Amino acid sequence: MMIESNNKKKSNSLWNMLSSMKLTLTLLILLAITSIFGTLIPQQQEAMKFAQGLSPGLLRFFELLGLFDLYHSLWFRAIIALLALNLVICSINRLPTTLRLFRAPSRTDRSKPFENLPPERSFLVKGGIEDVGRHVANFLRKRYRGVLIKSTPEKSYLYAERGRYSYFGVYFVHFSILLILMGGIIGSVFGFDAYVNILEGGTVDTVVLRRDMTPMKLGFSVHCEKFSVEYYENGSPKEFRSDLSFHKEGTLPLKGSLLMNQPFTFGGITFYQSSYGSIPSKVHLKIQKEGSDLGELVIEVETGETFSVPGSESQIQVEDAVSNLNGMMGPAALISVKPKEGEEIRFWVFQDIERLSKQYPEAMLQAPRMNPSSFKPYTFFLQNLESRSYTGLQANKDPGVSLVWLGCFIMVAGFFMTFFTSHRKIWVRISKSEEEARISVAGRTNSNPLTLEKELDLVTGQLHKLLDKEGKKI
């Protein structure tokens, strides 16, 4: 028996702790403070550079706590989960009280609200209390539902109320937070977040998942017909636009334009315009052979393509082409020559060779990796790099998002219920005072005392006016 009651006490104290407002405050502040750290420590992709500057011990500590992806770490999620638990338990705890308040019978004859009544809430009118009572009842019925009356020959009480449902506003707000969290969880479990670059004129059927950088089949293919950027006069971008078409086997292709702020959904996957750029594709090369009447040989090749030159059996390939090597050396192509025998030769060829020869020491440009004459007896020149633009798309699926929007809507509705509505109870007492009747107006509210005061002023004023008019008729 002893043990049982002890256990009960223990579980009770745990329950009490989880349902305490102090825990709510602690968790809210804790969440705020830990969130601050996430904005100070570089997160995810940006974390690399920062991490290199840390000592090994510190790095291990950061990694252990998941500080490079703080908002997705277990402990950060645990705080949110604890807050959700706290919120649920608080709601359960408060529900009986709320229901009692909501269901509480209206008490018509109460004298307590009339204690310390300010004088302006009371006035005298001509007429008997029955007549006056009828007029007051009619007045109240126009403004409120469920007007109650209790009369004695000496005194008459009228009761009206409004906004009983306001007790539930806070439940809506708290429920909405759970909905939003649920939407977030559904999105991260059943949704995905991916990206893909499509060359102008190109087609893709696979996207790359950001979560683990693995490819994923779309189940259909996306073709980019055109990508364009419009500019303002001052040179800042005006519009990014991708003209796409979506092809699925057995259906007609669907055309769609993608703009910033204007995503396109196909097959349950939504595409967003996220970036753009260009990559070199075709390389224009000029090749001279020393001491030969070959003259100049001009060829156009795609990167990766292999070709050969007259007088040599070597396989030549443009391995790579970049529009600006090392960020300052300008357009360059990496040539790789595989002779029939012997070692492979690889060297860069620059388009801006004249500028470079002025900027850099000659020895550097004579190095085998930089020398356009590394493959004797030929000399390579890069004449031009053709580039193709590509559009960078974000491809997402998030089945939780509608739940999030529903949660947001309920939250705002709940705020209005909580903060701008209140349970207002109004009593009107009519008491006999010789030939006249004394009208007193009083009220009670669960929140927003100022709103109640205004309402009482209004009711008193209008009643006074109405009853004066009725009094004159008699």
Next chain:
Amino acid sequence: MINSVILSYTTFVYFASFMLYLIMMVMGKEIMGRVASLLTIGGLIAHTVAIILRWVESYQMGIGHAPLSNWYESLVFFAWAMIFFYVLIEWRIRNRSIGTFASLLALLIMAYASSSSVDSQIQPLIPVLKSNWLITHVITCFVGYAAFGIGFCLSLLYLVKKLDNPKKKNIFIKVIPDSDILDELNYQMIIIGFILLTLGIITGAVWAHSAWGRYWGWDPKETWSFITWLVYAAVLHSRMIRGWQGKRMAIFSMIGFFCVIFTYYGVNFILSGLHSYAT
């Protein structure tokens, strides 16, 4: 551009009303307060006209958009909303003492906006800002910030009022309204600010979802608005704990406003993120 000229004159008007409110507070001269109020209302009208003119001017330039799209325009709107709230409150509680702080805050914001470090040119909208959500998002956020700003002024006044000592006859403190009124008003401002901040975050999320494909991405601006939201959520909950009203709430509300300022200013200039076009 005529709008920036009007706006820089408005700054001087707010400076004048600040001085007059201050004289009223220190010397207890009611007439000074009345003149200050008139000036403030005049400033608000000029301020409103300038914002509308700027809107019209952008259309004349052929790049028409609401004047809520860059750092300068956001500062101007922030100050406008602050003065707007203040005028409402002055009219409601018939007390001018809050004016000293409200006009000072608006003056500082406007002076900073008019300084050479802020570009006041009307710029065309970059693609990401071309959205119907721009107006709703910016208005809800900044009117919310302004409500918190007034809450900050009220908290400051509350703490000053608490220095009251019946022995000393300090006019400065005498003209401040009752601390209960300040507390209640502060609470109301926080409620308004909190609802608007929530709406601002929601509209931002909807916008981000249509522009970037995610409604929440923990970028510094988003995170700091979330931190601000948490702090004010804590303020609202703390009111239900006995002993947390009054002084503690005033301090708490001031901390909340520092978060607002950091969300607005700090994130743009100290941290970097997707919202950097607002700089």
